[in-house]
Amino acid sequence: MTMAPQRQMTLSGDEGLDLDALIDRRRPGYSLEAPFYISQEFFERDVDAIFASTWIFVASTAEVPEPGDYVTIDIGTYSVIVIRDDDGGIRAHHNVCRHRGTRLLTEATGSVGNIVCSYHQWTYTPTGELISAGVQAPGFDMACFTLRPVDVRVVAGLIFICLAAEAPEDFDDFAAVVGPYIAPHAIDRTKVAAQVDLVEDANWKLVMENNRECYHCEAGHPELTCTFFPTYGYRPNEIPNRLLPAYQRYLDAEEALHENCRRNGLPYALVEELSGRPTGFRIERAALDGKGESYTMDGSAASAKLLGDLDTFVLGRASLHVQPNMWFHAMGDHVVTFSLVPLGPDRTLVRTTWLVDAEAAEGVDYDLDHLTTVWIRTNEQDAVFCERGQLGVSSPAYEPGPYAPTENHLEEFCTWYIERLKAHRERTASQVRPRTSAG
Amino acid sequence: MTMAPQRQMTLSGDEGLDLDALIDRRRPGYSLEAPFYISQEFFERDVDAIFASTWIFVASTAEVPEPGDYVTIDIGTYSVIVIRDDDGGIRAHHNVCRHRGTRLLTEATGSVGNIVCSYHQWTYTPTGELISAGVQAPGFDMACFTLRPVDVRVVAGLIFICLAAEAPEDFDDFAAVVGPYIAPHAIDRTKVAAQVDLVEDANWKLVMENNRECYHCEAGHPELTCTFFPTYGYRPNEIPNRLLPAYQRYLDAEEALHENCRRNGLPYALVEELSGRPTGFRIERAALDGKGESYTMDGSAASAKLLGDLDTFVLGRASLHVQPNMWFHAMGDHVVTFSLVPLGPDRTLVRTTWLVDAEAAEGVDYDLDHLTTVWIRTNEQDAVFCERGQLGVSSPAYEPGPYAPTENHLEEFCTWYIERLKAHRERTASQVRPRTSAG
Amino acid sequence: MTMAPQRQMTLSGDEGLDLDALIDRRRPGYSLEAPFYISQEFFERDVDAIFASTWIFVASTAEVPEPGDYVTIDIGTYSVIVIRDDDGGIRAHHNVCRHRGTRLLTEATGSVGNIVCSYHQWTYTPTGELISAGVQAPGFDMACFTLRPVDVRVVAGLIFICLAAEAPEDFDDFAAVVGPYIAPHAIDRTKVAAQVDLVEDANWKLVMENNRECYHCEAGHPELTCTFFPTYGYRPNEIPNRLLPAYQRYLDAEEALHENCRRNGLPYALVEELSGRPTGFRIERAALDGKGESYTMDGSAASAKLLGDLDTFVLGRASLHVQPNMWFHAMGDHVVTFSLVPLGPDRTLVRTTWLVDAEAAEGVDYDLDHLTTVWIRTNEQDAVFCERGQLGVSSPAYEPGPYAPTENHLEEFCTWYIERLKAHRERTASQVRPRTSAG
Numbered sequence A, B, C: 001m002t003m004a005p006q007r008q009m010t011l012s013g014d015e016g017l018d019l020d021a022l023i024d025r026r027r028p029g030y031s032l033e034a035p036f037y038i039s040q041e042f043f044e045r046d047v048d049a050i051f052a053s054t055w056i057f058v059a060s061t062a063e064v065p066e067p068g069d070y071v072t073i074d075i076g077t078y079s080v081i082v083i084r085d086d087d088g089g090i091r092a093h094h095n096v097c098r099h100r101g102t103r104l105l106t107e108a109t110g111s112v113g114n115i116v117c118s119y120h121q122w123t124y125t126p127t128g129e130l131i132s133a134g135v136q137a138p139g140f141d142m143a144c145f146t147l148r149p150v151d152v153r154v155v156a157g158l159i160f161i162c163l164a165a166e167a168p169e170d171f172d173d174f175a176a177v178v179g180p181y182i183a184p185h186a187i188d189r190t191k192v193a194a195q196v197d198l199v200e201d202a203n204w205k206l207v208m209e210n211n212r213e214c215y216h217c218e219a220g221h222p223e224l225t226c227t228f229f230p231t232y233g234y235r236p237n238e239i240p241n242r243l244l245p246a247y248q249r250y251l252d253a254e255e256a257l258h259e260n261c262r263r264n265g266l267p268y269a270l271v272e273e274l275s276g277r278p279t280g281f282r283i284e285r286a287a288l289d290g291k292g293e294s295y296t297m298d299g300s301a302a303s304a305k306l307l308g309d310l311d312t313f314v315l316g317r318a319s320l321h322v323q324p325n326m327w328f329h330a331m332g333d334h335v336v337t338f339s340l341v342p343l344g345p346d347r348t349l350v351r352t353t354w355l356v357d358a359e360a361a362e363g364v365d366y367d368l369d370h371l372t373t374v375w376i377r378t379n380e381q382d383a384v385f386c387e388r389g390q391l392g393v394s395s396p397a398y399e400p401g402p403y404a405p406t407e408n409h410l411e412e413f414c415t416w417y418i419e420r421l422k423a424h425r426e427r428t429a430s431q432v433r434p435r436t437s438a439g
Helices: A019-024 A034-038 A040-051 A171-185 A204-211 A241-264 A368-393 A405-429 B019-024 B034-038 B040-051 B171-185 B204-211 B241-264 B368-393 B405-429 C019-024 C034-038 C040-051 C171-185 C204-211 C241-264 C368-393 C405-429
Strands: A056-060 A069-075 A078-084 A090-094 A109-111 A130-132 A151-155 A158-162 A190-200 A271-273 A281-286 A317-322 A326-330 A334-344 A347-357 B056-060 B069-075 B078-084 B090-094 B109-111 B130-132 B151-155 B158-162 B190-200 B271-273 B281-286 B317-322 B326-330 B334-344 B347-357 C056-060 C069-075 C078-084 C090-094 C109-111 C130-132 C151-155 C158-162 C190-200 C271-273 C281-286 C317-322 C326-330 C334-344 C347-357
Touching: A019 A034, A019 A040, A019 A405, A034 A040, A034 A204, A034 A368, A040 A334, A040 A405, A056 A069, A056 A078, A056 A326, A056 A334, A056 A347, A069 A334, A078 A158, A090 A151, A151 A171, A158 A171, A171 A281, A171 A317, A171 A326, A190 A334, A190 A368, A204 A334, A204 A347, A204 A368, A204 A405, A241 A281, A347 A368, B019 B034, B019 B040, B019 B405, B034 B040, B034 B204, B034 B368, B040 B334, B040 B405, B056 B069, B056 B078, B056 B334, B056 B347, B069 B334, B078 B158, B090 B151, B151 B171, B158 B171, B171 B281, B171 B317, B171 B326, B190 B334, B190 B368, B204 B334, B204 B347, B204 B368, B204 B405, B241 B281, B347 B368, C019 C034, C019 C040, C019 C405, C034 C040, C034 C204, C034 C368, C040 C334, C040 C405, C056 C069, C056 C078, C056 C334, C056 C347, C069 C334, C078 C158, C090 C151, C151 C171, C158 C171, C171 C281, C171 C317, C171 C326, C190 C334, C190 C368, C204 C334, C204 C347, C204 C368, C204 C405, C241 C281, C347 C368
Parallel strands: none
Antiparallel strands: A056 A158, A069 A078, A069 A109, A078 A090, A151 A158, A190 A347, A271 A281, A281 A317, A317 A326, A326 A334, A334 A347, B056 B158, B069 B078, B069 B109, B078 B090, B151 B158, B190 B347, B271 B281, B281 B317, B317 B326, B326 B334, B334 B347, C056 C158, C069 C078, C069 C109, C078 C090, C151 C158, C190 C347, C271 C281, C281 C317, C317 C326, C326 C334, C334 C347
């Protein structure tokens, strides 16, 4: 006898949903009400108010090392080309031909001389100028048909874009703070060792919330907790008794780490501004368990080549979180970046990229399994948690529950999120721009 | 040359649909208008007004024989745990962790000691009490976070749940009537021999309508009509001539059946209250053709062990229909239950479960093919009919057609259905409860 | 490392879409605004205002050669049977049983004596009369339950249907003009050699637009341009220099063609009425490159049997376009028909059918590869272009771009399309027919 899978039903009947009321009555200290996680309306609001309004991490410069190298990134129905121009600068353009709108670059990554539309061969330079367009009527002016640009900024090798007409200005301040933590890892001198895309059947906010607490790590992430202290998020006086030995190791490792940091001139203090600003972020350098060198099964370095000019592998992890879509860890031997893109109310792309020194040779200086096992397993485990969360909050019986003390970053995330929705609401209320406008 | 399948298009443009007008103008004696079968709006109304408002059959007690045994059932976006508690009682809970809403049990069936959330290990007893929740803030009261309960009732081994805040009270009366028919088959002393889930690409009402008439049996169900008299639904004076020999056999078999029933103390009279009440139902005991023992290809018993304390296999079928989602046949040797769950406007899950005496041994006392062939084939045939019905009523050219006299149960079903929609409309009109409420 | 495909997100939040405003402000000379191509609302409007209001090409008579032969065609949620009746006439009926709405014929093509519903055996003649309906109540009148008819017309072997209550009357004029061009190819004396269905992930209007210009042929269709002059669409004074040699060959070939046409009594003048009327069309006979006989890789005939009573293969192509869904080429040796059916805002079925003389034997008189390669490859290439177009116009950054001079047929298509939407708006504004009516 076979048992066919009992597939999940999706209700779309949100015609009566009052988004504003839900935004205004969000209860501090509790998870969000269901529509934030499951409705098409909030998904579209999130694309507009969050992903098309704030700075979004898209790639590192190591992914586009040479002129003409590009990556394409899809956010909602937007598609953006991030390309290195002939002068070495990083540019971003909408991936839309100015003729009849054809998507220009269809691969996730690649290299071109110019950007040539496959349909009628309209040709654009990496900086976006139209230089060829076939036979046109008299008066056709190529200067009127440059690629539509997208704001782009680079911080110590991390590329961010912003789809908004006016990008948040607090990016400069953010860059000034976080740059010194990351610059010593010399991302410009790394290469991509591996990249994995994982599609999780969960709302992007559940994916972010999952990443912001380690309440679930001890039971849920056996590989990660080889090196990541499961005391993360607990205040010293709240640490469960069973975790006290791990906490003592953590204190010892922190002391050794700080000595190494001082010697290498690396900042390590925690800076946490997760809410209260458009570009909410958190950065710190913290010790790793085990050998303390890297996110591996035993804590030993995964790549034999030190990054940049660092003099030791024992540098813990420089960990950066940026609202709404990235987290990041830089170690002495490698860097791992994480970014997410919402694909639907209940689908999110999580991209993980491992960078090692550009001179490191696979099979000689690093082994891919050793390098990637911890986060591949951890991501897979998190995907299961997030998918169970999505199923659960979809029930009409779900009601918001209390965040535990160790989940305080989730509260920060929700605070930031509601702030952004309100800011977007104020902006759009002051505009008279019908949505069917041709732009 | 290949011919790609021409896939069906789904229109969702029901923004102008006036559900109330459609409900009010339903024409007696005719099939329903198309939106009842095809629109997302009526699907969602059906989940609310029917499946979350009336008693729903979910399983038999044979599916959860021991303490900790559970089944999960998804209805719309609801997910419910039906579990046997440590005292042997049957409990039902929403399958939603009270922390951040994670789905608790992810398997369709299984056995647990306590219900432990996989995410942060919140732990609930089978009766729903929270007994462990990790480190929480001072003042956290576990008694405030018990699993949200669901009404549950058991009738002679058949488990019904009701998702409504106030379950229909006529269940007691229903139970009193049907219990004596079913109890002699001793479902508590059976086991599951087989269970098959079939997803039909049709609205749940077409699936129910299909089950309520045998106008299509003679041509459509060669295996079923080995034992099921195709005269079902015809009044004596309306039986087609070609069916008169079958009708004579039916009369003879009924006479023999009644004698056996009287000797075993089994009620057999027809009780039909398919409309006019929330828990609409119909029960009777009727003769089977062939050997008259069971739903098999030749009418002989499929299991060598008599159920309960019955003294003969020749007991026909005790057949129960309960609005909106179950039908059921109990024979001397086995029981077969059918339940359906709507998955979408055009998708319905049909679950069929065969129960035999708990002591019967597969391969010795019963053969799975012999036991299941008739209903597996019949269900597959019905799925084709229902799917063709769904395609047909989706055409703008469809208009309701007349039910034939032998389709009188369909008329009863539609009457009941419209009654329930109207009752739900009255209930919700008297409430001022915005649907975005957190509950 | 694996890279999961980054799937495209679909936004459905068109609740605020003002279709009328978009229709009224269409800018001549530019491609349509995005909602016309991507929104569910315009898709449904297109089904109503275009595909259920104008004449639609569905098949050739060669596909239903004998009485009882039928094809079924699905347009939106409509399903239509096109069947040859016992007198040899072509009939069209809605494919919906008058009992409970079941779809009657479920195959794309076949042959029947009568049309018998598989569910309860209601039986209809090919002309649509109900002749059997089982046991019914007194007073049941079979004459009230004939199949609902669909308007159907045949022009020189090409079958068109119209789902509208009142079909456009300009069809007669259209038929009178185009019949003489096509009749000499004797479609009634052909057979189907091959038929291919291709589902393109693009709006039907992008598929039509793609077919109306050859700006993309030179770079995009190496097989097609073996015989199709890539100068199509250019005015003589606008032909790019690199195409001048091809243009000279074209002028020479035209001269030879006209001589052959005069001898065979074939009209060849261009008649172009692509807009300004419901049944917009364009017909001409034009020379082919290479041997000038057929759409093959070298221009030589693909079938050794001349069609009808033609005396030479060198007859170029009689090319017909009919708004909204067909294009067609008749050569001396074979005919190829193309039709499209919209399946969704971003999905379109393209059906291509090759007809050869009914006496031609596969493997002897024609080779399937030789016959079909050019259009199979060309269709595949066009599908890629259309799909990239769909992705591109879905971006919020898309804005309509200018049609080049050689894209003048696209402008004609858009003009016709907007005319039809406006005509439909006027018709429906003058009706008071709620859409939930039972008909």
